[in-house]
Amino acid sequence: MLRWGALPPRHADQYDWISVYLHDRDEQGIWRTLIFTATLALASSTALMIKSPQGPDGPVAVTICVVAAALAFAAAVPFLLHWPTRRQSLVFSFTSTATIAAAALSYSNDYVGLMGCATFAVIGGFVAYFHTVHEVIANGAVAVVCALILAVRMVMSTGDIYLMAAALAIVATLNVGLPFGVLSLAQTLRSDLRSSGRDPLTGLHNRRSFHQSAYELIMRNDTEGSRLMVIVIDLDSFKKLNDTAGHAAGDAALIRISAALADHSGISAIIGRSGGEEFVIADVDHPDPPEMVAERLRQAIAELPVPVTASIGTACAPLKNGSQVNLRLLDELVEAADAAMYAAKRAGGNQVRHAAS
Known part of the structure; x- marks a missing residue:
């Protein structure tokens, strides 16, 4: 990462x-x-x-x-x-x-x-x-x-x-x-x-640091034809884990999941913890389609020795010439991926949904 x-x-x-x-x-x-x-x-x-x-x-x-x-x-x-x-x-x-x-x-x-x-x-x-x-x-x-x-x-x-x-x-x-x-x-x-700008538990970017780092990633790749991918991840049954096994078990699960996200994301990916059990990832010009990347992340989380799964939403769009336009695009893709994630959660969880371009 x-x-x-x-x-x-x-x-x-x-x-x-x-x-x-x-x-x-x-x-x-x-x-x-x-x-x-x-x-x-x-x-x-x-x-x-x-x-x-x-x-x-x-x-x-x-x-x-x-x-x-x-x-x-x-x-x-x-x-x-x-x-x-x-x-x-x-x-x-x-x-x-x-x-x-x-x-x-x-x-x-x-x-x-x-x-x-x-x-x-x-x-x-x-x-x-x-x-x-x-x-x-x-x-x-x-x-x-x-x-x-x-x-x-x-x-x-x-x-x-x-x-x-x-x-x-x-x-x-x-x-x-x-x-x-x-x-x-x-x-x-x-x-x-x-x-x-780091989350003290997982070492990932916090919300503000994620946006700053993602903006920086966009500016380094601010060329026509490059594609920006955003993935939003929300853990299923995490509250149940906290309630039944305690917050220490929940923290341990978050640490393992954060490591899995880092291991299965691209080397240039910006990974942030945006909420208690919610994560967000941004990357530019990843070689694989966003659905494939998200499915790989879903499987990695499901295979961990923790009783949680993940609902994942993705969104992707081409960058344009002009840094200000692309900075707004990041916010739009985060919203779209978030909506797709909630669609996956409403469908039963442990699924991937992709927002229409």
């Missing part, structure tokens, strides 16, 4: 879970506005420097600043329109890094350019929060190269080693302290969320 936060290497990027975290709290709109506004301000500062005597000198340098400002603005447009994909976010960060470097190196006053390298810290903080340490290091490496070039040019033109050293100290402090501080905070937040 794929644990929330323990992603394969190609998905070690933080963008998916941070996006889900913000979506869950209705804060994506605020972040979109802040990111776009900050980028617009930085792009405008580059454009304003064109008119400054300390800014670009000559048609080539002016053109570089104009293009840099335009590219920075264009890269931020997705944040104005919608919550961007991971790829769009990476394009934004790489473009921003490149445009900051181009603008800083084009200024006629090397001290102004050197101090402009402090803005790399803004992008460093962004990639530290949303992406990986590799992007943080890449952004920092560009900042170091630009700062060293400008520092050498500044000493050669002014001879003021002390001013250069003071400027470098400020730039270095910001470009190291801010990104790596944000990175540490984001990783700590993720660790805390992961540990607090």
